[in-house]
Amino acid sequence: MKQSIIHIALVVKDYDEAIDFYVNKLKFDLIEDTYQPNQDKRWVVVSPPGSQGTTILLARASNENQTKFTGNQTGGRVFLFLSTDDFWRDYNRMLSDGINFVREPQEQDYGTVAVFEDLYGNLWDLLQLSPEHPMSSRT
Incomplete structure:
Protein backbone atom coordinates (compact mmCIF):
# COMPACT_ATOMS: atom_id res chain seq x y z
CA MET A 1 0.00 0.00 0.00
CA GLY A 71 -4.04 32.36 12.36
CA ASN A 72 -4.43 29.98 15.28
CA GLN A 73 -5.26 26.59 13.85
CA THR A 74 -3.11 24.77 16.41
CA GLY A 75 -3.67 26.79 19.57
CA GLY A 76 -0.38 28.66 19.34
CA ARG A 77 1.90 25.71 18.59
CA VAL A 78 4.14 25.57 15.54
CA PHE A 79 1.83 24.39 12.78
CA LEU A 80 3.92 23.88 9.66
CA PHE A 81 7.56 22.98 9.04
CA LEU A 82 9.39 24.43 6.04
CA SER A 83 12.51 22.43 5.31
CA THR A 84 15.31 24.04 3.30
CA ASP A 85 18.60 22.99 1.77
CA ASP A 86 20.22 26.29 2.88
CA PHE A 87 18.94 27.71 6.17
CA TRP A 88 20.95 30.93 6.20
CA ARG A 89 20.13 31.84 2.58
CA ASP A 90 16.41 31.49 3.24
CA TYR A 91 16.49 33.02 6.72
CA ASN A 92 18.30 36.15 5.50
CA ARG A 93 16.05 36.49 2.43
CA MET A 94 12.93 36.10 4.56
CA LEU A 95 14.18 38.73 7.01
CA SER A 96 14.82 41.14 4.14
CA ASP A 97 11.29 40.44 2.81
CA GLY A 98 9.79 41.41 6.17
CA ILE A 99 8.98 37.95 7.55
CA ASN A 100 8.59 38.16 11.34
CA PHE A 101 10.69 35.64 13.23
CA VAL A 102 9.44 35.04 16.75
CA ARG A 103 12.31 32.72 17.75
CA GLU A 104 15.86 33.32 16.64
CA PRO A 105 17.91 30.63 14.88
CA GLN A 106 19.20 27.82 17.04
CA GLU A 107 21.43 24.85 16.40
CA GLN A 108 19.76 21.67 17.63
CA ASP A 109 20.74 18.00 17.41
CA TYR A 110 18.37 17.62 14.44
CA GLY A 111 19.54 20.76 12.58
CA THR A 112 19.17 24.54 12.44
CA VAL A 113 15.75 26.03 13.21
CA ALA A 114 13.97 29.36 13.68
CA VAL A 115 10.27 30.09 14.14
CA PHE A 116 8.41 32.62 11.99
CA GLU A 117 4.79 33.61 11.64
CA ASP A 118 2.71 33.91 8.51
CA LEU A 119 0.52 36.90 7.73
CA TYR A 120 -2.19 35.68 10.12
CA GLY A 121 0.06 34.57 12.97
CA ASN A 122 0.32 30.82 12.33
CA LEU A 123 3.72 29.63 13.54
CA TRP A 124 6.15 27.87 11.21
CA ASP A 125 9.56 26.31 11.69
CA LEU A 126 12.17 27.14 9.08
CA LEU A 127 14.63 24.32 9.39
CA GLN A 128 17.57 22.66 7.77
CA LEU A 129 17.89 19.12 9.01
CA SER A 130 21.29 17.68 9.83
CA PRO A 131 22.53 15.07 7.32
CA GLU A 132 22.13 12.37 10.00
CA HIS A 133 18.44 13.10 10.54
CA PRO A 134 16.15 10.35 9.16
CA MET A 135 14.04 12.89 7.25
CA SER A 136 16.99 14.73 5.68
CA SER A 137 17.01 12.42 2.66
CA ARG A 138 13.38 13.38 1.95
CA THR A 139 14.06 17.11 1.54
Whole structure:
Protein backbone atom coordinates (compact mmCIF):
# COMPACT_ATOMS: atom_id res chain seq x y z
CA MET A 1 0.00 0.00 0.00
CA LYS A 2 1.21 3.50 -0.80
CA GLN A 3 -0.50 6.61 0.53
CA SER A 4 0.45 10.24 0.95
CA ILE A 5 -0.95 13.46 2.29
CA ILE A 6 -1.53 15.61 -0.77
CA HIS A 7 -2.86 18.90 0.71
CA ILE A 8 -3.09 20.59 4.07
CA ALA A 9 -5.86 23.19 4.34
CA LEU A 10 -4.83 26.50 5.86
CA VAL A 11 -7.70 28.82 6.79
CA VAL A 12 -7.15 32.35 5.45
CA LYS A 13 -9.15 35.58 5.56
CA ASP A 14 -8.69 36.51 1.91
CA TYR A 15 -7.42 34.54 -1.07
CA ASP A 16 -5.52 37.36 -2.73
CA GLU A 17 -3.70 38.61 0.37
CA ALA A 18 -2.75 35.01 1.22
CA ILE A 19 -1.48 34.40 -2.33
CA ASP A 20 0.52 37.63 -2.13
CA PHE A 21 2.18 36.53 1.12
CA TYR A 22 2.95 32.96 0.12
CA VAL A 23 4.06 33.71 -3.44
CA ASN A 24 5.79 37.08 -3.02
CA LYS A 25 7.15 36.83 0.53
CA LEU A 26 7.77 33.11 1.03
CA LYS A 27 8.50 32.57 -2.69
CA PHE A 28 6.11 29.61 -2.95
CA ASP A 29 4.80 28.53 -6.33
CA LEU A 30 1.13 29.12 -7.13
CA ILE A 31 0.07 25.67 -8.34
CA GLU A 32 -3.62 26.32 -8.90
CA ASP A 33 -6.17 29.10 -8.52
CA THR A 34 -9.52 27.89 -9.84
CA TYR A 35 -12.91 29.45 -9.19
CA GLN A 36 -15.60 26.97 -8.17
CA PRO A 37 -18.90 28.67 -9.03
CA ASN A 38 -21.14 26.02 -7.43
CA GLN A 39 -19.65 26.83 -4.02
CA ASP A 40 -18.60 30.43 -4.75
CA LYS A 41 -15.06 29.74 -3.61
CA ARG A 42 -11.61 29.27 -5.08
CA TRP A 43 -9.35 26.23 -5.03
CA VAL A 44 -5.98 27.85 -4.31
CA VAL A 45 -2.93 25.62 -3.92
CA VAL A 46 0.64 26.76 -3.16
CA SER A 47 3.85 24.85 -2.70
CA PRO A 48 7.43 25.63 -1.69
CA PRO A 49 9.80 25.92 -4.66
CA GLY A 50 11.08 22.55 -5.83
CA SER A 51 8.77 20.63 -3.51
CA GLN A 52 7.46 17.25 -4.60
CA GLY A 53 5.40 16.64 -1.49
CA THR A 54 2.42 18.01 0.34
CA THR A 55 0.91 21.28 -0.86
CA ILE A 56 -1.07 23.91 1.03
CA LEU A 57 -4.67 24.62 0.14
CA LEU A 58 -5.44 28.23 1.01
CA ALA A 59 -9.05 27.93 2.20
CA ARG A 60 -10.94 31.15 2.83
CA ALA A 61 -12.91 31.09 6.07
CA SER A 62 -16.58 30.77 5.15
CA ASN A 63 -18.27 31.33 8.52
CA GLU A 64 -17.69 32.89 11.94
CA ASN A 65 -16.44 29.66 13.49
CA GLN A 66 -13.76 29.22 10.82
CA THR A 67 -12.82 32.91 10.95
CA LYS A 68 -11.97 32.74 14.66
CA PHE A 69 -9.39 30.02 13.95
CA THR A 70 -7.63 31.96 11.21
CA GLY A 71 -4.04 32.36 12.36
CA ASN A 72 -4.43 29.98 15.28
CA GLN A 73 -5.26 26.59 13.85
CA THR A 74 -3.11 24.77 16.41
CA GLY A 75 -3.67 26.79 19.57
CA GLY A 76 -0.38 28.66 19.34
CA ARG A 77 1.90 25.71 18.59
CA VAL A 78 4.14 25.57 15.54
CA PHE A 79 1.83 24.39 12.78
CA LEU A 80 3.92 23.88 9.66
CA PHE A 81 7.56 22.98 9.04
CA LEU A 82 9.39 24.43 6.04
CA SER A 83 12.51 22.43 5.31
CA THR A 84 15.31 24.04 3.30
CA ASP A 85 18.60 22.99 1.77
CA ASP A 86 20.22 26.29 2.88
CA PHE A 87 18.94 27.71 6.17
CA TRP A 88 20.95 30.93 6.20
CA ARG A 89 20.13 31.84 2.58
CA ASP A 90 16.41 31.49 3.24
CA TYR A 91 16.49 33.02 6.72
CA ASN A 92 18.30 36.15 5.50
CA ARG A 93 16.05 36.49 2.43
CA MET A 94 12.93 36.10 4.56
CA LEU A 95 14.18 38.73 7.01
CA SER A 96 14.82 41.14 4.14
CA ASP A 97 11.29 40.44 2.81
CA GLY A 98 9.79 41.41 6.17
CA ILE A 99 8.98 37.95 7.55
CA ASN A 100 8.59 38.16 11.34
CA PHE A 101 10.69 35.64 13.23
CA VAL A 102 9.44 35.04 16.75
CA ARG A 103 12.31 32.72 17.75
CA GLU A 104 15.86 33.32 16.64
CA PRO A 105 17.91 30.63 14.88
CA GLN A 106 19.20 27.82 17.04
CA GLU A 107 21.43 24.85 16.40
CA GLN A 108 19.76 21.67 17.63
CA ASP A 109 20.74 18.00 17.41
CA TYR A 110 18.37 17.62 14.44
CA GLY A 111 19.54 20.76 12.58
CA THR A 112 19.17 24.54 12.44
CA VAL A 113 15.75 26.03 13.21
CA ALA A 114 13.97 29.36 13.68
CA VAL A 115 10.27 30.09 14.14
CA PHE A 116 8.41 32.62 11.99
CA GLU A 117 4.79 33.61 11.64
CA ASP A 118 2.71 33.91 8.51
CA LEU A 119 0.52 36.90 7.73
CA TYR A 120 -2.19 35.68 10.12
CA GLY A 121 0.06 34.57 12.97
CA ASN A 122 0.32 30.82 12.33
CA LEU A 123 3.72 29.63 13.54
CA TRP A 124 6.15 27.87 11.21
CA ASP A 125 9.56 26.31 11.69
CA LEU A 126 12.17 27.14 9.08
CA LEU A 127 14.63 24.32 9.39
CA GLN A 128 17.57 22.66 7.77
CA LEU A 129 17.89 19.12 9.01
CA SER A 130 21.29 17.68 9.83
CA PRO A 131 22.53 15.07 7.32
CA GLU A 132 22.13 12.37 10.00
CA HIS A 133 18.44 13.10 10.54
CA PRO A 134 16.15 10.35 9.16
CA MET A 135 14.04 12.89 7.25
CA SER A 136 16.99 14.73 5.68
CA SER A 137 17.01 12.42 2.66
CA ARG A 138 13.38 13.38 1.95
CA THR A 139 14.06 17.11 1.54
